[in-house]
Amino acid sequence: MILPSGAVRPRPGASDWQPVLLKVPARLSRTISGWSPLLWRKWRLTTFTFLATFLVLQFLIPARMVISGMGAAGRPSAAVGCLLGFLWLVSAFRPRGLPRGSQPVRWVVGLFVGVQLLGHVVGFDRLPSPVEASAGTRWLIFVMSIAGVTLAVADGVVSRAALDRLLRTMVVLASMMSMVGILQYLRIVDLTSYIRLPGVQLNSDLIGVSSRGSEDFARVAGTATHYIEYGVVLALILPVALHYAFFASPGGAKVWSWLLAGTVAFGIPLSISRSATLTLVVVLFLLAVVWPWRLRYNALVIGVMGVVAFRAINPGVLGTIRALFANAENDTSVTDRIARTSYVIDLWQERPWLGRGAGMVIPEEYILLDNQWYMTLLDGGVLGVLAMALFFLVPYFMARSIRLRGLDEETRHLGQALAVTIPAAIMSAGTFDSFSFTTWVGVMSVLIGAIGALWRLDGTTVTRPLQLGVPSDSYVTTPLFAQARRRIRGAWSAAELRSRSSATTPSDGRGDS
Template identity: 35%
Template sequence: MVTALAVEPVDGPDVLGRGRADGATLAVLFVMALLLIPARLVIKGLPLSLTPASLFSLLAGMCWMCATFTTTLGAAKGRTPARTALFVYTTATLATYGVASYGFLPADELRLADHALVLIIANVGIALAVCDGVRGADRLDFVLKAVVVCGAVIAVIAVFQFAVGLDLTRYLELPGLRYSTEGSMVEIRDSLRRVAATATHPIEFGVLSSMLLPLAAHYGFQARERAEPTVRWWVCTGLIGAGLMFSVSRSAVLGAGVVAAVLLSGWPGRRRARALSVAAVFLVLMKVLVPGLLGTFYGLFANFGTDNSVLYRTNDYSIAIAEIARHPWLGRGIGTWYAPKYIVFDNQYILTVVETGVIGVTVFAAVFLAGAYSALRARYLSGNPGRRDLGLTLAACLLVPLVGSATFDLLAFPMVTGVSFLLIGAAGSLLRTSREEAGTVSGRNLLETPDRHGSETPGRPGEAG
């Protein structure tokens, strides 16, 4: 058994036991597998199409479950809004799956329902492993910095795809893996290359970039305020920003707009002015270096009412309404509405209400709202400026998939879904840390360990869940 959640709490800021793996270790391995390995590469020989990242997230969920049953492996105990929302989401999903599979389902739909259930359990597993297994701000920073660095690496891949049409992912052949789909990750829109890096589609890559951009900027600002080297983080920020532009995605711009609205409302005036100045310079550079790019983005929104992709998204409303009326509460079953058998809903909310009903779509949105609330609550409780800024940043990141789900079927894209659930767990972990620092943890310390006489001895500071 991998005791990846094992933590040896020590006095002082270092919460990780010397030389021992913890939840952050598994989370970083998951991030590397999720972002650096092309999402189209799946494991050979399995009846279900699972990526290495899904395997890591299932392992993380198993470790979380084992650690939850003990008081010696360092996993946090007790409720948080994020953890409660994940529990409700899982319960609703299982109810939908049970009702759908209890009745008759065609063999193809039942097989896809099984696959969808495994992926949902995997995503919830990594979220819980981060929420309860990443203990302390230093370990959380370790995970989130890994997310930023990996995001910058795949942005470099996107730059090559956009600038010279070179898809580096085609040269990545790993033993034990196979490509689930063929074809290039480079598309053309208005004579411009539209790239996906290691993601499955440019929309996914663009939305992912809009989620990672505020995290990169956060560590750039924090390094500056701590008088630490800042160049590396601003390089990451620039690369991720370029990747967002090179996706040529309307959803990515909407996500960036949501992020900007949240951050600008919470940042101090000096940082707000600096960020707006940098954004203006960045856009000027994009206009000079890539003529026509900004005009293409302008056209995506100026022609919104006549855009074929928008009209396609709205023409399926009548079909969705009729299907929802047949199964209003728990839906027809997760994963059972798929192309080419059925029309594609480029809207995760519509697809979710069709597959899981009103209950399912409500808890789906609640998971992201609970994550954003956890992050903002951590910001409120913490007296540390860095933690407060991270809380605001995570809240901004988690609103991106909430808004993006209205423009594309988010759960069909493994990379952006995996990062979304990881950030939900990160928000829960940050809230636990802020509660411990503020001394507001309620209830008995569930990490108390019995002494040799059988009585309970309170754990050391920082062990409370």
């Protein structure tokens, strides 16, 4: 286009000129142009929204509160888990509804659910009592919730940032549950007695604050069902909290992350539980295995300082926990567990392979076993124990593979932080009937699903070479057997080179004689 004479050609991309006093600041202009009334905005529900809702209901609502009319199976978080299972099933039937590629968590969850369904059928084949039948149906609801949450995390988390956001959310909520327990311990306020929601009621009385030890120290449960569950759940989440504290950005984010980790750790001994103490020892020991020596020394110093500070604030609590182990042979909770072994073996021999029915071995009809492996052996038989073992072991080896083959240091450390929770969960399942406690089950579902999500997002395969540490790695050392493998390969290559060079050396013409 030809401009008239005297016209000034504007600069390319320049906006129309206006007086300075009439100009609107750029940030305010963007806010005004993008503003719309709240009710007009389009809200998009994502998998993270449902999972965050599940975690909020899991940690902030007392575990004994259920949806009115649904009984023990009506915990609100369990309902969200079942909804996630339904949505995952719908996605599975849609073209390209699920992420492509290998996902072992799907197979192990499918196997676990299949064995529980088979066990349910087997249980009704022996004509159970009405109480047993109701317990079996309630167990199936929990199984569907477990499967829904695990698969939603494994297949529904779209990016590594979303996975980190989900796990950080769990750490924040766990620290809030820990704080509820701390307030109970200090006798300031019991927040659980003030929580009231429409359509939700208590299925049984709140457990409140108890006492343990010769000096009757307060024993708290936060929002969990029991004191043991409170301590064990916090101990299982602590490795994840430590991971994000290590890798937080310098400044306020790192201080905040360490405050969260410290709050989670502070609540563990307030449960005054052997199970929680053993779980804590297992996760910290297995996590420290991958740390460089410098970090181990620093962690040891910080740990000693933390123990001294805790003992100064709460004198006698740690001594009471130590006495639980020192006097274990005189503790009825220990001797009774040992005495039940013969009862379990006799009852198991009646139906050794498929058990008495999934979820149908309940204290009202049998005895309180306080051992999940015993309960699974009785209600699922050998097949049920194998399914439960695979439910834990397959994700464990996946997480260990991520630790060994992750593309960067943070991924490898997160893989180890998730991996250490599995042996701790296996161990704790032998100290109480863990699958009867919904907070423990929900946390393990998220952790196992997170292992599947990290496996998928990192593209981990068993054929990927082992990732050796670099000098700048501060939190992850090179695997010991990776160093050994490198040396063996180097020696093998040197031997092959020598053999080839000797084979190509020209002969001097003299034959062997």
